[in-house]
Amino acid sequence: MEQPKNPGLAAVLSFLIAGLGQIYNGQLAKGIIFIIVYFFSWLLMFVLIGLITTPILWIWGMYDAYKVAERHNQRISNGM
Known part of the structure:
Protein backbone atom coordinates (compact mmCIF):
# COMPACT_ATOMS: atom_id res chain seq x y z
CA MET A 1 0.00 0.00 0.00
CA GLU A 2 1.26 3.44 -0.90
CA GLN A 3 1.88 5.93 1.85
CA PRO A 4 0.41 9.44 1.72
CA LYS A 5 2.81 12.31 1.06
CA ASN A 6 2.86 15.57 2.97
CA PRO A 7 2.42 18.39 0.41
CA GLY A 8 3.80 20.98 2.84
CA LEU A 9 6.93 18.94 3.45
CA ALA A 10 7.38 18.42 -0.30
CA ALA A 11 7.19 22.19 -0.84
CA VAL A 12 9.61 22.92 2.02
CA LEU A 13 12.11 20.39 0.72
CA SER A 14 11.97 22.06 -2.70
CA PHE A 15 12.37 25.42 -0.96
CA LEU A 16 15.59 24.19 0.61
CA ILE A 17 16.97 22.42 -2.47
CA ALA A 18 15.23 22.62 -5.84
CA GLY A 19 14.21 19.09 -6.85
CA LEU A 20 14.29 17.57 -3.38
CA GLY A 21 10.49 17.71 -3.07
CA GLN A 22 10.15 15.80 -6.33
CA ILE A 23 12.53 13.14 -5.01
CA TYR A 24 10.46 12.94 -1.81
CA ASN A 25 7.37 12.40 -3.98
CA GLY A 26 9.08 9.44 -5.67
CA GLN A 27 9.95 11.27 -8.89
CA LEU A 28 13.67 10.60 -8.79
CA ALA A 29 14.47 11.43 -12.42
CA LYS A 30 12.39 14.62 -12.32
CA GLY A 31 14.10 15.68 -9.08
CA ILE A 32 17.56 15.12 -10.49
CA ILE A 33 16.65 17.07 -13.63
CA PHE A 34 15.36 19.93 -11.45
CA ILE A 35 18.61 19.95 -9.47
CA ILE A 36 20.76 20.00 -12.61
CA VAL A 37 18.71 22.66 -14.41
CA TYR A 38 18.55 24.81 -11.28
CA PHE A 39 22.33 24.54 -10.86
CA PHE A 40 22.93 25.72 -14.44
CA SER A 41 20.35 28.47 -14.03
CA TRP A 42 22.17 29.61 -10.89
CA LEU A 43 25.43 29.71 -12.86
CA LEU A 44 23.70 31.84 -15.50
CA MET A 45 23.18 34.55 -12.89
CA PHE A 46 26.68 35.68 -13.78
CA VAL A 47 25.38 36.59 -17.25
CA THR A 53 15.28 31.80 -14.67
CA THR A 54 16.51 30.87 -11.18
CA PRO A 55 13.57 32.29 -9.17
CA ILE A 56 11.10 30.91 -11.73
CA LEU A 57 12.57 27.40 -11.46
CA TRP A 58 12.71 27.63 -7.67
CA ILE A 59 9.07 28.67 -7.33
CA TRP A 60 7.92 26.21 -9.98
CA GLY A 61 9.74 23.40 -8.14
CA MET A 62 7.96 24.20 -4.88
CA TYR A 63 4.57 24.45 -6.58
CA ASP A 64 5.09 21.24 -8.55
CA ALA A 65 6.20 19.26 -5.48
CA TYR A 66 3.15 20.45 -3.52
CA LYS A 67 0.66 19.65 -6.31
CA VAL A 68 2.16 16.22 -7.07
CA ALA A 69 1.93 15.26 -3.39
CA GLU A 70 -1.71 16.40 -3.33
CA ARG A 71 -2.53 14.38 -6.46
CA HIS A 72 -0.75 11.35 -5.01
CA ASN A 73 -2.80 11.58 -1.82
CA GLN A 74 -6.03 12.01 -3.78
CA ARG A 75 -5.20 9.02 -5.96
CA ILE A 76 -4.52 6.70 -3.01
CA SER A 77 -7.58 7.95 -1.11
CA ASN A 78 -9.76 7.12 -4.15
CA GLY A 79 -8.26 3.63 -4.20
CA MET A 80 -6.72 3.88 -7.65
Missing part, protein backbone atom coordinates in the same frame (compact mmCIF):
# COMPACT_ATOMS: atom_id res chain seq x y z
CA LEU A 48 22.12 38.03 -15.89
CA ILE A 49 19.65 35.61 -17.54
CA GLY A 50 19.85 33.54 -14.35
CA LEU A 51 18.29 36.42 -12.44
CA ILE A 52 15.08 35.59 -14.31
Whole structure:
Protein backbone atom coordinates (compact mmCIF):
# COMPACT_ATOMS: atom_id res chain seq x y z
CA MET A 1 0.00 0.00 0.00
CA GLU A 2 1.26 3.44 -0.90
CA GLN A 3 1.88 5.93 1.85
CA PRO A 4 0.41 9.44 1.72
CA LYS A 5 2.81 12.31 1.06
CA ASN A 6 2.86 15.57 2.97
CA PRO A 7 2.42 18.39 0.41
CA GLY A 8 3.80 20.98 2.84
CA LEU A 9 6.93 18.94 3.45
CA ALA A 10 7.38 18.42 -0.30
CA ALA A 11 7.19 22.19 -0.84
CA VAL A 12 9.61 22.92 2.02
CA LEU A 13 12.11 20.39 0.72
CA SER A 14 11.97 22.06 -2.70
CA PHE A 15 12.37 25.42 -0.96
CA LEU A 16 15.59 24.19 0.61
CA ILE A 17 16.97 22.42 -2.47
CA ALA A 18 15.23 22.62 -5.84
CA GLY A 19 14.21 19.09 -6.85
CA LEU A 20 14.29 17.57 -3.38
CA GLY A 21 10.49 17.71 -3.07
CA GLN A 22 10.15 15.80 -6.33
CA ILE A 23 12.53 13.14 -5.01
CA TYR A 24 10.46 12.94 -1.81
CA ASN A 25 7.37 12.40 -3.98
CA GLY A 26 9.08 9.44 -5.67
CA GLN A 27 9.95 11.27 -8.89
CA LEU A 28 13.67 10.60 -8.79
CA ALA A 29 14.47 11.43 -12.42
CA LYS A 30 12.39 14.62 -12.32
CA GLY A 31 14.10 15.68 -9.08
CA ILE A 32 17.56 15.12 -10.49
CA ILE A 33 16.65 17.07 -13.63
CA PHE A 34 15.36 19.93 -11.45
CA ILE A 35 18.61 19.95 -9.47
CA ILE A 36 20.76 20.00 -12.61
CA VAL A 37 18.71 22.66 -14.41
CA TYR A 38 18.55 24.81 -11.28
CA PHE A 39 22.33 24.54 -10.86
CA PHE A 40 22.93 25.72 -14.44
CA SER A 41 20.35 28.47 -14.03
CA TRP A 42 22.17 29.61 -10.89
CA LEU A 43 25.43 29.71 -12.86
CA LEU A 44 23.70 31.84 -15.50
CA MET A 45 23.18 34.55 -12.89
CA PHE A 46 26.68 35.68 -13.78
CA VAL A 47 25.38 36.59 -17.25
CA LEU A 48 22.12 38.03 -15.89
CA ILE A 49 19.65 35.61 -17.54
CA GLY A 50 19.85 33.54 -14.35
CA LEU A 51 18.29 36.42 -12.44
CA ILE A 52 15.08 35.59 -14.31
CA THR A 53 15.28 31.80 -14.67
CA THR A 54 16.51 30.87 -11.18
CA PRO A 55 13.57 32.29 -9.17
CA ILE A 56 11.10 30.91 -11.73
CA LEU A 57 12.57 27.40 -11.46
CA TRP A 58 12.71 27.63 -7.67
CA ILE A 59 9.07 28.67 -7.33
CA TRP A 60 7.92 26.21 -9.98
CA GLY A 61 9.74 23.40 -8.14
CA MET A 62 7.96 24.20 -4.88
CA TYR A 63 4.57 24.45 -6.58
CA ASP A 64 5.09 21.24 -8.55
CA ALA A 65 6.20 19.26 -5.48
CA TYR A 66 3.15 20.45 -3.52
CA LYS A 67 0.66 19.65 -6.31
CA VAL A 68 2.16 16.22 -7.07
CA ALA A 69 1.93 15.26 -3.39
CA GLU A 70 -1.71 16.40 -3.33
CA ARG A 71 -2.53 14.38 -6.46
CA HIS A 72 -0.75 11.35 -5.01
CA ASN A 73 -2.80 11.58 -1.82
CA GLN A 74 -6.03 12.01 -3.78
CA ARG A 75 -5.20 9.02 -5.96
CA ILE A 76 -4.52 6.70 -3.01
CA SER A 77 -7.58 7.95 -1.11
CA ASN A 78 -9.76 7.12 -4.15
CA GLY A 79 -8.26 3.63 -4.20
CA MET A 80 -6.72 3.88 -7.65
